[in-house]
Amino acid sequence: MQSRTSAPALVAGAVLAPVGLVLSIILFGGGSQAAADVCSPTGSSVSVDASQLPKVAVAGYEGEQLKNAALIINAGKARGLSARGQTIGVMTAMGESGLRVLDYGDGPGPDSRGLFQQRDNGAWGSYADRMNPTTSATSFFTALQKVSGWEQLEPTTAAHRVQRNADPFHYQSYWAAAVEVVAALGDVPITDAGGESSCGIPGQSGKDDDLPWRTAKIYEPSPLGMFNRECVDFALWRVNQQLGSTTAPYKVLNGTFRPDGAVLGSALTWKDGWDAKGWPTGGTPRVGAVVWYSPGTGGADGTYGHVAVVKAVNGDGSFLEEGYNGNPAPNDHTYYTRTVENSTPSAFLYLPGSDQPEEP
Missing domain, CATH: 3.90.1720.10 (endopeptidase domain like (from Nostoc punctiforme))
Structure with missing residues (x-):
């Protein structure tokens, strides 16, 4: 003992004040949609009506940030990704740019641009491509789908395999907020009828x-x-x-x-x-x-x-x-x-x- x-x-x-993990939320946005499991690799895709975005902040993100999140989600939908994959995209953009289209980079990558801070190395298209939310998100999702077994990886690990940033755990702290944003914009629940959630990952x-x-x-x-x-x-x-x-x-x-x-x-x-x-x-x-x-x-x-x-x-x-x-x-x-x-x-x-x- x-x-x-x-x-x-x-x-x-x-x-x-406690920083609560996201297990249930008040959903915003219009239109009913069949329930999709936001965190499960087998969950269906989520789509967002960009004309019905929340007027209030969701997980601290609002306005243009939520519009960019919607564009990322819909780009993932077009690529046929699960809701989990779409959420990984939103999480990555949160960690890279705060869901803003940045026209500047950082110390390790001064040529990085856009929502995903994609480098000017030929792998991510032109400057205009990297600064376009839909095009840059599509590039991210295309690369993600090439990662072997990405659906079963921890979200931060899957994102790191694409972004190759210095810290493979950089995105982990953004996962709960990304889950909340995707669920709110997509008008889907995080928990099932029994109150269970598949959002748990190692470290959560x-x-x-x-x-x-x-x-x-x-x-x-x-x-x-x-x-x-x-x-x-x-x-x-x-x-x-x-x-x-x-x-x-x-x-x-x-x-x-x-x-x-x-x-x-x-x-x-x-x-x-x-x-x-x-x-x-x-x-x-x-x-x-x-x-x-x-x-x-x-x-x-x-x-x-x-x-x-x-x-x-x-x-x-x-x-x-x-x-x-x-x-x-x-x-x-x-x-x-x-x-x-x-x-x-x-x-x-x-x-x-x-x-x-x-x-x-």
């Missing part, structure tokens, strides 16, 4: 304080073999969610995680547990990664350390952390969020498949 005091002694800094888990036993008595065993409402209990719940295990019997438990038979244990031993299992670790925050603090680091308990989960990664390199048992008593065994500098934790613990996308 883990210790009863595995949270930071100090939780300084502003507590931000539940929403806010969704620990099923969040009111259970503390210092008693949870269904995961940890103590109820400890930092390790919530983190292991998130790991199970990302592995597709949200009901008993759970895939990973305190007593079954390590192949050598040792318990995963307190926050102190989580890095060793990850190493024993052969799972990847690193120094870069990624959505869904477990944040590991060695004893005394970042205000963590001096004996047992602390673990939490990366909820969102900010543009300045800091990240929004979520977890349990991160506040002083009497709020110690409750859910919290806080913004943390990238350099503060001792390590980030990744799930398999979320650290290094396989390259062709």
